[in-house]
Amino acid sequence: MKAQQSARAVIFLGFFLLVGQAAAGSLSLDGPLIQGGLVIGKTDPGAKVSIDGRSVRVSSEGAFLMGFGRNAKKAVRLRLDHPDGTRTEKTLNVKDREYQVQRIDGLPARQVTPRKPEDLARIRDDNTKIAAMRKKDTARTGFASGFQWPATGPISGVFGSQRILNGKPKRPHNGIDVAAPRGSTVSAAADGVVTLVHQDMFYTGKTVMIDHGHGLSSVYVHMDDILVADGQRVIQGIPIGIVGKTGRVTGPHLHWGVSLFGTHLDPALLAGPMNDPSSQNKGK
Numbered sequence: 001m002k003a004q005q006s007a008r009a010v011i012f013l014g015f016f017l018l019v020g021q022a023a024a025g026s027l028s029l030d031g032p033l034i035q036g037g038l039v040i041g042k043t044d045p046g047a048k049v050s051i052d053g054r055s056v057r058v059s060s061e062g063a064f065l066m067g068f069g070r071n072a073k074k075a076v077r078l079r080l081d082h083p084d085g086t087r088t089e090k091t092l093n094v095k096d097r098e099y100q101v102q103r104i105d106g107l108p109a110r111q112v113t114p115r116k117p118e119d120l121a122r123i124r125d126d127n128t129k130i131a132a133m134r135k136k137d138t139a140r141t142g143f144a145s146g147f148q149w150p151a152t153g154p155i156s157g158v159f160g161s162q163r164i165l166n167g168k169p170k171r172p173h174n175g176i177d178v179a180a181p182r183g184s185t186v187s188a189a190a191d192g193v194v195t196l197v198h199q200d201m202f203y204t205g206k207t208v209m210i211d212h213g214h215g216l217s218s219v220y221v222h223m224d225d226i227l228v229a230d231g232q233r234v235i236q237g238i239p240i241g242i243v244g245k246t247g248r249v250t251g252p253h254l255h256w257g258v259s260l261f262g263t264h265l266d267p268a269l270l271a272g273p274m275n276d277p278s279s280q281n282k283g284k
Helices: 002-023 117-136 267-271
Strands: 027-028 038-043 048-051 055-057 063-067 075-082 089-095 101-104 155-157 163-165 176-178 185-187 192-201 203-211 216-223 239-242 254-260 263-265
Touching: 027 089, 027 254, 038 055, 055 063, 063 254, 117 216, 163 192, 192 216, 216 239, 254 267, 263 267
Parallel strands: 101 163
Antiparallel strands: 027 038, 038 063, 048 055, 048 075, 075 089, 155 176, 176 254, 185 239, 192 203, 203 216, 216 254, 254 263
C-alpha cells in the first residue's frame, strides 16, 4: 500500500513539474497589441512559434515578430512549442482604432486615375518589385536596434486614414507623411540592408526599401536624391536620401512606411513621439 502511494506521489510530482515547466515557458512580448502595431516576442532559442496556425521565424536568440494591420481582427492565437517539449498557448486581444479621413486635392488627374497603357504597365512593374521585396524572410535582426524617425517636421498624413484624392475615394494611407523641408536628410529608421533603389516609380518617385529581417521592411519615398545603393548594409541614423517631391505629391515631404511581409504597420507606433516642435499632427 505504501509502495502504491509512493508511486502515485512520484507520478503526481512528475505531472506537477511538467505543468510547472509549461507554465514557466519563456515568453515576453514587447509592443502594443493594437491595429497597426508591431510586437517583438522573445522566447527560448529553438522554440517553434505559430500565429493563428502560421509558423513564424524565430531568431537564434529566440526573437520573433507579430504585426497587426489596419483592420486586424480582435483576437489572435499564439502558440509556442518549447525545446523541452512543453507548450504555451495564448489568445491575444488586439485593440481597435478609429481612423481619420484625409482629403487631398490638386493632384494630377493622371496620377489619381491612370488610364494610359504605359502608365498602367509602370504601376504593375513597380508593384511587382515592391511585393517581391516584402516577401523576403531573412535571418537578420536589424529590428533589434529599435526605430527612430527618418526625418522630422509636421505630420501631414497619418497611418490608416481613408484618402479622398481629387474627390475620389482611394485606398487607406499605408504609412506616415512627414512634411520635412525640401533638401533635408532622410536617415535609416533602423539597422538593415537596402533591398530596393528606384529612381522613378510612378506613384512614389525616388524610392528606397530596407530589409530589417524576419519579413520586416521599411520604405522611404518621394525623395529628390538617393544616397545609398542596392545591397548596402545600413545602420540606424545613416543618411539614405534627401527629402523631395517626386512621384504623386502636392508638396515636399517624406512618406515613410513599415510592413511585416504584406501587412502595413503604423511607423509612429514604432518610433514613438517625435522630438521636433513642429511635429504636431496636421493630417486632414
